[in-house]
Amino acid sequence: MKTRIYTFALICISFFTSCEDYLDKQQDFEGLDESDVFEDIRLAKNALDAAYSYLITDVSAPGQGGDWLPNMTMAGEGYPGRLWQTFPQTYPIYAQGDYVSLINMPPYNANGTPVGSTPNFTFRYFDSWKGIRAINTFLANVDNINNGTEEEINGLIGQAYFLRAFFYHLLTKRHGGLIYLKENLQLDSSLDHERESYQSNLADMLEDLDQATNFLPVAWESEDVGRPTKGAAMALKSRLTLFAASPLVNESNDQQAWIDAATAASDLINYANDNGLYTLIDASAANTIDVDHNGDDLFLMETEELEPYRSIFIGPGIQKTIPSEVIFSEVNQKFFVFGAIVSPTPRHTLTAGWDHLRGNGSPMSIGALANFVDKFETKNGLAIADDPDYNPQEPFINRDPRFYNAILFDGVTDLIVDPNAWNLTGVVDLAQVNEEGNLGLNLHDPGGNPNLFWRVRNLTGLRIKKWLPNGARWSGAGGRNHHVNNNIFRMSEVYLNYAEAANEAYGPNGAVPGSSLTALQAINMIRNRVGMPNVNAAYTGSKALLRERIRNERAIELCFEGIRYDDMRRWKIAHLEENKKVEFLEMRWQGSESSLYPTGFSFENVEQSQLTKTFDEKHYWWPIPNSEIEAVPTFLQTEGW
Template sequence: MKTYINKVLLLFIAATTTIVSCEEYLDVSPELGISEEEVFTDYFSTRGVVDRANYLIQNYVYSDTDWSSEIGVMSDEGQVSHSKFPQHYVYNSGVWMNSGARELGGMQFESAGAEYHGNDHQTEPVSKAFLAIRSVNTVLENIENLKEYPTELGYTEQELKDQLIGQSYFLKGFHYFQIIRRYGGFPIMSKTYSTTQDFDEVRPTYLQSTDSLVADLDKAIQLLPEQWNDQNKGRSTKTSARALKAMVLLYAASPLMNPDLNPYGSNSRTYNKTYAEKAAKAGAEAINGLPASGHEMFSMENYTDNWYSRDSGFPKEAIIQAPQSRHTDPNGSGRAGQGWFLPQYAGGWLAESQPTQNAVDWFETADGYDVNDPEAISSGSFDPANPYENRDPRFRTLISVQGDDMYEGLPNPGNKNIRILNAKPNGWHYKFETNKKKIFTGYYHKGKYNWPGCDKWNRSKGWYRSFPHIRVPQLYLDYAEAVNEAYGPNGVAPGSSLTAVQAINIVRNRANMPNVLAKYTTDKDTFRKRIYNERAVELYFEFHRWHDLRRWKLSKEVLGEGTIYGADIKDVGGQTVYDKKPMLGAIRVFEDKHYWYPFPSKVMDIMSKFEQNPGW
């Protein structure tokens, strides 16, 4: 039983150590006669073990197919267009137990932990988290064996050692967070485990797991540098650890993570004020450290540099960034990005994702009104007959709408019917999608994952793709949410003079949006809605929305039947009329039990102390 538990639940934690450096793999095999002690005597081989955990950070845009990126369409920000894929018959139908599908397969589908090796569609964040945690625990257990240090890196021996330890604690925290944010409180993996380890133990609470995680991040903050030299750009820094700490504590403050305040099956959504205060303080420390870290926001003119650029390296907004992959090679195929985010007719998948009307409605008017606010119309800020104009600049940067030339400035395609988006029932795009028996929202992606010439005609090369896990704007959003819950809209965290409202305005002003209207900042409950909305806009399709809805305990409400909308655009009496309608086939089944992912029944059947998540 012990062996089985370790095999299924821990997913390879007792596997042969594989060390990944920036340039190559070093496979340590018994046949080579290399002992573990010898591996950890040398700095570079030790760093290779740390780099393996870095390499295992999930990169949702790793390949040309984007096969791993379905999490966005589990929420209300996107809709997968075809019913043959797991988003319909697994995720959105609520059939999660014993699923081997990606995202849900971390405790079930062992090969989901496979590292890329040209088979990236098998990747799954939780499976990889176990591999990564074992790697860094091995480093921490053997760090005192380190004797051989290089002299050419520009750091002292003590600095090099501290950097390895600091990175290990940071990466352990990052990957452990991937587990608990999905499954809840989980045993604290503070060492490497043997195949004889009995893992049948009482689960800690989410807050206990968080406290352990934060302790690791505090160690990382002490040891990591503020910035790295040019040879090591992209590695974790003090700001990386501080920002992750703020995010982790914000999750711990959230309604879902506090069942004592919000019992299972209840509609209560109370934050844990103590953890909100901790999150606010951590956020303030992270923001205060930004100048020393070199991280800052792009101007709106360079907004899309966060996700693709002609220049290699890491975007300056990216505080935590998935390693860039070989598919970003400017001499490569030019196909990267064709998977989920490009329409099928332009070379994308049969089951490409599309923005929902729900997402479109999150983008305020350029004057700062919620488009569903009656005053938006009465003030003249929003015109229902011309709904795509006078809107938040991020809207048209990220989403293609009716009438857009989706290939502006490009020589191909020559067919104007393809170039100009027509989502009316008699329109080319509407007919193409529906003739393929696909769900059509009326919108297509652009901006974050589709760069100019990303299509089957132009096949533009020379673009480097990035997937940030935490950007500078998120840090301000995390801070604003925590401060609002702890101190109110105009409160501040210890060590900061920045109010929750001011933090949100920093994010908005970068997007050339005005400050939040005073009518939306009158009290904590009112302002909370604008914080939630701002997160949905700024972090659109960065795969936060699904987890945000869960931690806020809003999924059951937001993802109910008939709640996913598409555009309804028609010609009536010679005029174009814009409306929305629930999309047929846009399935979302979400019950109370779906707030936490289930542990497989074949694991739970042999457990006596380890408890299953509620409802499963």
């Protein structure tokens, strides 16, 4: 008889399974029993490190691959350009609202190998429970360590509490309340559990984070850099409390929830200032780049003035320094079998599947959506609809400097061209019809060989530059001599969290008691550091007006970082028509430059009605796998599913 096992119980998962630990080392526990492991500080540390291998954040790459349905696609920031295999075919399942099929996709086959077409959030559900089991086993045995210092043991305890809260955050933000296991279920435990409320799980997560904050250090010694710190625990608390204060959870708009969220962010800001930590990188000179019509900097892949800001995300050389504003980042994985080359996965392979990765049989290739890119203001600090100087027939000029960090558009030069590239011109060509009357070289030719559909560079007319170092490519000397920072928490988000919560609790010019920083000042700090002016007065006259600007600012500052999808959910705006539609930018050569077409091209946002997303009330909370309900009927399915 086939027996189904309840995932959260993880009865069939052996704690002593050999796995890849946090620092990419193998620890073999064969021949050891539990008491042997937890008497020794080194083995206990390696046992806890096993939990990191199960941590699939919104920037993680299980199996060193990409994600078959990443947040940036679900959030309407981008759309997949690859037609080969089944990657885009995962999108219609999501767009049609069939979340049950998505969450029930098998994460692993019978041999334990990841199933390539399964989205990361399915892996995340199952693997989070494995991580929670590893943590609970550690906490149940930590008192047995007999050869570690108090500082060493406290550091391990702090990591365990942080990780348990993080795993539960990843689970509950999508599925709602589950069951908060602080001890592992035994083989003879009753499996008649009922789901708890989100608020109950939230209280437990916050309790774990308070413990983590008490035990974790301000910083780690060099050999442990990259592990969570007090600041990371405080950053997760800020993210959690903001989620709980938002309309999705806080249906009655209880002001205390907003006060709690503003206070959590304020506490971290004060902590960072007091300890000289997590300072915003100054890229205010970016407002001097010449991006006017045919400006000297308009089509450059890199500009000196913008480099400090780009360094938060990418940089040359495999050796890197953690940017000053990064609070917690994912340790880079290796790039398949290429020795010690730092891997840019997952963001690079997700967003850069064009000439740079020529030779890769399955580049993910996410293209930015035109209707999302319209959220970037002009350099004047106005929405494009409000700026009389903005010309939709010349959409790439004089935009927020962050536009030139995040978006790759037609005409940008790539200074290093792979000799095997599809486009050997060294210029990004995304036009539907270019100057020669041909399809853009970075676009797919509908009349081409279907066997070459994997070479599709773009469908949307815009690409993502944020995670694309200049010259990065699959092969050739120096092609992998770069790094990408998979940031999980950075200080920009904390200031934006503060701005949002403080605005809701105290208004645009209000501040948390004891703090001098207002909501408006917090958002202006994020803008000013890239040379953008303060929020225009037209958007600051009321809580409601500033709310919309703060939301837009989050979209721009945090774009393609795996945050917007959950922002849209917590704000309960994902069902709005403007957030369900998909628009591509169509760019066609008109024969010559003219007053109507200053570049000689016409530009038009074209809605792709066949890609419009279905989003109803039930889609705000995801279902759990059917196997859970079959194993334990009292553990009810998410409401609406």
